[in-house]
Amino acid sequence: MNRRAFLKTTGAALSAMALAGFPVRAQGLEGEDLANLEKALQEALGKGFKDLTPSNLVKLTMPAIAESGANVPAEVEVNLPGGQVKAIHLFADKNPTPRLVTFMPMKAMPYYATRVRLAETSAIRAVVETADGKLLLASASTRVTVGGCG
Amino acid sequence: MAIRTIVRLTPAKPKAGEEFKLQAVAQHPNEPGTRRDAQGNLIPANYISLVEVYFEGEKVAEARPGPSTSANPLYGFKFKAEKPGTFVVKLKDTSGDTGEGSVKLELA
Numbered sequence: 387m388n389r390r391a392f393l394k395t396t397g398a399a400l401s402a403m404a405l406a407g408f409p410v411r412a413q414g415l416e417g418e419d420l421a422n423l424e425k426a427l428q429e430a431l432g433k434g435f436k437d438l439t440p441s442n443l444v445k446l447t448m449p450a451i452a453e454s455g456a457n458v459p460a461e462v463e464v465n466l467p468g469g470q471v472k473a474i475h476l477f478a479d480k481n482p483t484p485r486l487v488t489f490m491p492m493k494a495m496p497y498y499a500t501r502v503r504l505a506e507t508s509a510i511r512a513v514v515e516t517a518d519g520k521l522l523l524a525s526a527s528t529r530v531t532v533g534g535c536g
Numbered sequence: 537m538a539i540r541t542i543v544r545l546t547p548a549k550p551k552a553g554e555e556f557k558l559q560a561v562a563q564h565p566n567e568p569g570t571r572r573d574a575q576g577n578l579i580p581a582n583y584i585s586l587v588e589v590y591f592e593g594e595k596v597a598e599a600r601p602g603p604s605t606s607a608n609p610l611y612g613f614k615f616k617a618e619k620p621g622t623f624v625v626k627l628k629d630t631s632g633d634t635g636e637g638s639v640k641l642e643l644a
Contacts, residue, residue, distance in 0.1 A: 456606055457607070463614075478604065482568075482570055483568070483602050483603050485602045485604075486602055487600065487601040488599065488600045489598075489600075490597065490598045490599070491597055492595065492596055492597050492598065493591070493594075493596035493597065493615070494596055495555065495614040497613065497614035498611075498612065499559075499610070499611070499612030500599075500605060500609060500611055500612065501605070501606040501609055501610050502604055503566075503568060503606050504604070505604075534604075
């Protein structure tokens with residue numbers, strides 16, 4: 387293959403990859419399961435996914451890839467004064483029990499760190515209940531090689 | 537059997553007004569109730585469902601973990617250092633077993 391042909395084919399392949407890559411990202415997170423999440427949201431909050439407002443005040447830190455789903459570090463921090471956060475909930479879309487934890491900061495700062503089990507590759511949601519009744523949302527996704535629930 | 541609980545502060549001696557982390561680690565299998573043993577029988581669920589943090593006898597934070605918490609779990613909180621005192625972390629699992637760990641907050 388000469389240089390010109392090589393550039394032509396790799397260029398075409400790269401642009402095809404770029405084109406294919408963007409719509410995937412727009413579709414949302416890997417391991418989403420809104421039906422399963424909706425049930426857990428209704429149970430924990432009495433609200434659905436459409437009542438949540440995505441917010442960049444909520445910072446959810448999850449690893450992109452977890453080798454074992456049995457022990458995945460999760461960290462959530464809310465950029466609001468402590469008194470304004472009533473509760474922080476964590477959910478994993480694909481878990482048999484999607485609700486991971488509910489945290490009430492009270493006198494603590496709106497920060498919570500723990501280690502969770504993930505059954506499989508899943509989207510993770512942090513839902514923050516504020517004192518004025520708003521529900522803020524942050525999402526992340528973790529790819530799991532070996533599940534931790536079975 | 538009481539749940540073994542270890543509590544530590546980072547930094548160990550925060551300055552007044554500084555933020556610090558309080559981390560509690562418990563020795564607990566945290567069975568979610570979905571796992572099977574070698575014979576294929578379901579292992580019954582038994583997980584820590586209540587974590588309470590007290591400072592000088594006053595409740596300052598509470599977490600209610602679900603079954604999907606890892607074995608030997610870690611719970612991390614952040615506080616602002618105001619005055620010295622003692623933090624007590626109390627745990628309770630779904631079988632009614634409890635655990636307690638404490639740490640002294642000293643200001644630098």
